[in-house]
Amino acid sequence: MRVTVWNENRHERREGTRPAELYPEGIHGAIAAGLRTHLGTDVEVTTATMEQPEHGLPAEVVEATDVMLWWGHEDHPGVDDAVVDRVHQAVLGGMGLLVLHSGHYSKIFRRLMGTTCSLRWRNDGEREVVWTVAPRHPIADGIPDPLVIDEQEMYGEFFDIPVPEELIFLSTFSGGEVFRSGATWTRGAGRVFYFSPGDQEYPVYHHPDIQRVLANGVRWAAPAGRGLPLDATHRPLGWFSG
Amino acid sequence: MRVTVWNENRHERREGTRPAELYPEGIHGAIAAGLRTHLGTDVEVTTATMEQPEHGLPAEVVEATDVMLWWGHEDHPGVDDAVVDRVHQAVLGGMGLLVLHSGHYSKIFRRLMGTTCSLRWRNDGEREVVWTVAPRHPIADGIPDPLVIDEQEMYGEFFDIPVPEELIFLSTFSGGEVFRSGATWTRGAGRVFYFSPGDQEYPVYHHPDIQRVLANGVRWAAPAGRGLPLDATHRPLGWFSG
Amino acid sequence: MRVTVWNENRHERREGTRPAELYPEGIHGAIAAGLRTHLGTDVEVTTATMEQPEHGLPAEVVEATDVMLWWGHEDHPGVDDAVVDRVHQAVLGGMGLLVLHSGHYSKIFRRLMGTTCSLRWRNDGEREVVWTVAPRHPIADGIPDPLVIDEQEMYGEFFDIPVPEELIFLSTFSGGEVFRSGATWTRGAGRVFYFSPGDQEYPVYHHPDIQRVLANGVRWAAPAGRGLPLDATHRPLGWFSG
Amino acid sequence: MRVTVWNENRHERREGTRPAELYPEGIHGAIAAGLRTHLGTDVEVTTATMEQPEHGLPAEVVEATDVMLWWGHEDHPGVDDAVVDRVHQAVLGGMGLLVLHSGHYSKIFRRLMGTTCSLRWRNDGEREVVWTVAPRHPIADGIPDPLVIDEQEMYGEFFDIPVPEELIFLSTFSGGEVFRSGATWTRGAGRVFYFSPGDQEYPVYHHPDIQRVLANGVRWAAPAGRGLPLDATHRPLGWFSG
Numbered sequence: 001m002r003v004t005v006w007n008e009n010r011h012e013r014r015e016g017t018r019p020a021e022l023y024p025e026g027i028h029g030a031i032a033a034g035l036r037t038h039l040g041t042d043v044e045v046t047t048a049t050m051e052q053p054e055h056g057l058p059a060e061v062v063e064a065t066d067v068m069l070w071w072g073h074e075d076h077p078g079v080d081d082a083v084v085d086r087v088h089q090a091v092l093g094g095m096g097l098l099v100l101h102s103g104h105y106s107k108i109f110r111r112l113m114g115t116t117c118s119l120r121w122r123n124d125g126e127r128e129v130v131w132t133v134a135p136r137h138p139i140a141d142g143i144p145d146p147l148v149i150d151e152q153e154m155y156g157e158f159f160d161i162p163v164p165e166e167l168i169f170l171s172t173f174s175g176g177e178v179f180r181s182g183a184t185w186t187r188g189a190g191r192v193f194y195f196s197p198g199d200q201e202y203p204v205y206h207h208p209d210i211q212r213v214l215a216n217g218v219r220w221a222a223p224a225g226r227g228l229p230l231d232a233t234h235r236p237l238g239w240f241s242g
Numbered sequence: 243m244r245v246t247v248w249n250e251n252r253h254e255r256r257e258g259t260r261p262a263e264l265y266p267e268g269i270h271g272a273i274a275a276g277l278r279t280h281l282g283t284d285v286e287v288t289t290a291t292m293e294q295p296e297h298g299l300p301a302e303v304v305e306a307t308d309v310m311l312w313w314g315h316e317d318h319p320g321v322d323d324a325v326v327d328r329v330h331q332a333v334l335g336g337m338g339l340l341v342l343h344s345g346h347y348s349k350i351f352r353r354l355m356g357t358t359c360s361l362r363w364r365n366d367g368e369r370e371v372v373w374t375v376a377p378r379h380p381i382a383d384g385i386p387d388p389l390v391i392d393e394q395e396m397y398g399e400f401f402d403i404p405v406p407e408e409l410i411f412l413s414t415f416s417g418g419e420v421f422r423s424g425a426t427w428t429r430g431a432g433r434v435f436y437f438s439p440g441d442q443e444y445p446v447y448h449h450p451d452i453q454r455v456l457a458n459g460v461r462w463a464a465p466a467g468r469g470l471p472l473d474a475t476h477r478p479l480g481w482f483s484g
Numbered sequence: 485m486r487v488t489v490w491n492e493n494r495h496e497r498r499e500g501t502r503p504a505e506l507y508p509e510g511i512h513g514a515i516a517a518g519l520r521t522h523l524g525t526d527v528e529v530t531t532a533t534m535e536q537p538e539h540g541l542p543a544e545v546v547e548a549t550d551v552m553l554w555w556g557h558e559d560h561p562g563v564d565d566a567v568v569d570r571v572h573q574a575v576l577g578g579m580g581l582l583v584l585h586s587g588h589y590s591k592i593f594r595r596l597m598g599t600t601c602s603l604r605w606r607n608d609g610e611r612e613v614v615w616t617v618a619p620r621h622p623i624a625d626g627i628p629d630p631l632v633i634d635e636q637e638m639y640g641e642f643f644d645i646p647v648p649e650e651l652i653f654l655s656t657f658s659g660g661e662v663f664r665s666g667a668t669w670t671r672g673a674g675r676v677f678y679f680s681p682g683d684q685e686y687p688v689y690h691h692p693d694i695q696r697v698l699a700n701g702v703r704w705a706a707p708a709g710r711g712l713p714l715d716a717t718h719r720p721l722g723w724f725s726g
Numbered sequence: 727m728r729v730t731v732w733n734e735n736r737h738e739r740r741e742g743t744r745p746a747e748l749y750p751e752g753i754h755g756a757i758a759a760g761l762r763t764h765l766g767t768d769v770e771v772t773t774a775t776m777e778q779p780e781h782g783l784p785a786e787v788v789e790a791t792d793v794m795l796w797w798g799h800e801d802h803p804g805v806d807d808a809v810v811d812r813v814h815q816a817v818l819g820g821m822g823l824l825v826l827h828s829g830h831y832s833k834i835f836r837r838l839m840g841t842t843c844s845l846r847w848r849n850d851g852e853r854e855v856v857w858t859v860a861p862r863h864p865i866a867d868g869i870p871d872p873l874v875i876d877e878q879e880m881y882g883e884f885f886d887i888p889v890p891e892e893l894i895f896l897s898t899f900s901g902g903e904v905f906r907s908g909a910t911w912t913r914g915a916g917r918v919f920y921f922s923p924g925d926q927e928y929p930v931y932h933h934p935d936i937q938r939v940l941a942n943g944v945r946w947a948a949p950a951g952r953g954l955p956l957d958a959t960h961r962p963l964g965w966f967s968g
Contacts, residue, residue: 092357092358092402094862111353111356112356113356114353114354114355114356114429115334115429115430116334116430127660129660129661129662131640131641131642131661131662132641132642133641133642133643133664134647134912135642135915136820136912136915136916136917136950138950141950145642146660156615157615157616157617157654158615158616158617158619158629159617160334160430162404162427162428162429163407163427163428163618163650163651165405166647167647167651170641170654170662170664171662172656172660172661172662176611176613176630176656177613177615177656178613178615178654178655178656178662180617180654185404185405186404186405186860186862187356187357187404188357188358188402189861189862190862191862224862224864224867336620369902371902371903371904373882373883373884373903373904374883374884375883375884375885375906376670376889377673377884378578378670378673378674378675378708380708383708387884388902398857399857399858399859399896400857400858400859400861400871401859405860405892405893408889409889409893412883412896412904412906413904414898414902414903414904418853418855418872418898418900419855419857419898420855420857420896420897420898420904422859422896428618428620431619431620432620433620466620466622466625576841576842576886595837595840596840597840598837598838598839598840598913599818599913599914600818600914644818644914646888646911646912646913647891647911647912649889669888669889670888670889671840671841671888672841672842672886
């Protein structure tokens with residue numbers, strides 16, 4: 001299985017800032033390291049970043065990717081529509097996609113959801129408590145309930161998303177807010193998992209349980225091997241003679 | 243309540259064709275007449291067609307619409323993106339939308355769904371039998387189970403849509419196919435109902451039970467009056483002091 | 485429309501206790517009064533309590549009820565199975581049911597759900613904040629978001645229920661817990677709404693917004709009038725000749 | 727993984743009948759043979775039948791079972807309630823359950839669903855065409871779309887079940903009916919899959935694609951290994967100190 005971790009990669013390249021201190025290898029580097037720790041050697045994890053040609057996502061990279069992770073924040077509009085088209089088609093064709101934290105406002109997530117994907121937020125270093133409401137789901141496997149994150153940005157409802165197919169995690173914050181922090185959808189032949197914990201100002205992606213959630217998410221979102229009826233999915237088949 | 247029936251209005255303007263014979267007042271005219279028959283005098287039904295300026299959907303019309311119905315077929319790409327944006331925003335803000343038959347491939351429906359919305363099809367005048375699988379749903383109220391349409395175009399699975407929030411009708415066809423022919427989703431504050439029966443080659447929109455489904459759909463999709471937290475839906479509200 | 489508010493009616497009959505002080509007319513009395521305030525004169529609200537013959541729910545009462553509300557706590561096992569059977573059949577036949585607070589452990593709710601319906605709890609007079617995650621749902625109409633209850637018993641996840649068809653409210657508590665506090669299901673031709681705020685130790689049912697939620701729930705759960713295909717729902721129909 | 731195939735085992739023990747001819751090793755024998763063919767050697771498949779002591783399901787068998795399959799037809803009422811309780815508790819605790827064909831009326835399925843589970847039916851040797859509406863679901867992996875069964879009993883809507891969490895297969899029949907023939911639910915920590923094809927009068931369980939569906943279903947329903955928070959699922963945990 002081949003995993004591509006995509007990152008906007010801006011905050012952490014500004015010297016002397018908190019993100020640069022927390023993520024010297026980039027947020028993508030931390031996420032990739034966590035995946036390598038928690039997934040077996042059958043999984044090859046690579047990274048791609050926005051400043052690379054075609055944002056590091058030329059056709060051959062996207063086509064070779066089984067599961068993509070997407071982290072972006074301050075320049076969603078700067079992502080080339082042609083790349084968004086390419087990733088969108090890949091998801092519909094079966095590629096898994098994990099959208100992380102501020103990626104809720106990314107072009108690719110909004111396009112897959114069809115809504116504004118807006119939410120309440122406040123960055124005040126509050127405690128986030130992540131509760132499992134689907135204990136049987138493979139993404140929750142091995143995750144403590146609750147999972148406590150000492151400091152995080154608050155994301156709160158109303159989160160303007162389509163009703164999730166599966167609601168896995170709910171988060172509460174010190175201020176009393178609540179958020180649907182782990183949720184899934186199917187789009188075409190592809191599986192999408194949104195997971196909100198993870199901000200550039202906090203060491204969330206170094207947290208072993210958060211890494212485990214992402215690793216579980218990758219396993220869950222990976223395309224089913226043989227037998228996926230892609231043709232049936234994506235073009236009219238015409239007459240069925242029965 | 244104000245209802246706007248939108249129609250591409252091309253097939254039925256070609257003299258001497260079957261659509262022109264079946265729908266002398268246009269498909270929009272037939273749909274509007276059916277709605278007027280089945281809805282009370284509290285509902286004002288108007289129509290808009292593609293050849294009009296801004297496709298008959300300038301901002302003031304869209305803003306004044308509580309529920310829109312959308313029928314299109316042969317020129318989906320010709321619909322102006324600015325009008326699609328306007329309708330999209332209206333749905334997210336609470337306007338109801340009924341997408342009909344070949345409207346499955348319209349820009350607005352694909353944008354709301356995030357998928358290809360492709361399907362199997364065959365136009366061979368087959369019997370369509372519409373079964374109710376959500377008998378308690380208000381859209382099914384008063385609809386015979388099954389509802390038999392003597393001649394229709396076949397629409398078959400796999401229909402590449404997000405999993406419906408509510409699956410109301412399933413159709414079978416003489417060839418043995420099946421289709422999720424009546425389904426709903428919420429997008430932002432707006433309700434969306436897709437209903438597949440209705441082709442320009444058949445008198446489906448003159449069928450009283452089909453008219454009743456559409457009238458029920460309009461009632462169901464109408465915005466909730468006061469109290470809809472549109473602000474919460476569409477922009478971050480910031481601090482909650484609790 | 486005829487509404488029957490059922491109550492175990494034990495806590496509040498113990499003189500000198502907090503429940504007796506808060507609910508001198510019984511919890512059923514407070515709920516009924518709230519419904520009468522918020523619903524129109526087309527709705528007739530009556531009450532029934534556990535100590536009455538057949539728990540106040542003989543066949544003629546159940547058959548004449550459109551929507552029932554159920555509050556119980558300390559003697560769920562004492563409810564006669566024959567009465568539970570009767571209410572269960574009524575729900576499947578189209579009667580609406582609102583299950584309140586500690587009613588999560590009632591025989592009728594567990595039978596409709598098929599699960600243990602267990603949850604975490606702690607009675608410590610904490611603040612409950614009720615957030616709306618389905619702003620378009622009629623049960624949320626006119627309800628402030630968030631709705632703050634100054635003192636309540638804590639109910640927390642994991643709540644062992646089937647995945648709700650519609651998730652309307654999420655609650656957080658001072659201790660950091662979260663709860664799916666407003667959720668719906670369909671069973672047969674009947675609609676079920678569970679709403680957790682409301683404990684005998686706190687004046688929750690005197691709160692106007694809580695009363696409004698219950699009134700909205702009654703409207704939502706009321707049987708669809710004519711046209712409900714009860715026969716199709718409840719017995720095999722045999723041959724369809726097409 | 728340990729799989730137990732349970733069967734009422736009556737039809738096929740009547741000499742000279744069609745079921746006896748089709749299923750000389752019993753329906754359970756045919757199902758078990760199919761599972762052994764399609765699952766790896768890590769899966770141990772055993773059988774249990776109704777005429778055995780405790781219906782072949784004493785506590786030690788149920789506790790040792792990861793996934794159970796259930797086929798019954800003519801004597802659902804004869805199944806001991808104590809055994810149904812045991813299987814019910816096992817499902818809530820994480821055991822997978824596949825309910826087959828006429829098992830829709832079994833005590834265990836009705837108890838897990840909370841509805842009548844009634845349906846339309848007609849036994850006339852009609853063609854059943856099974857369509858996939860969730861091509862990405864692991865239970866559909868490798869299954870032809872459509873899957874054609876030359877002769878089967880007709881099962882038709884309205885099927886009085888709770889709305890499925892996942893709808894995987896839809897079947898059509900020569901008479902024009904439709905049926906939600908493959909659907910899933912979660913109950914507690916357990917996964918439930920209902921699959922309708924399979925009648926004692928037809929050789930359905932010898933069909934390789936049907937066997938593949940059941941094998942896929944077993945893999946999907948198997949309990950998640952370590953980490954399943956059974957305690958959280960099944961009893962209140964009390965105070966969370968955060």
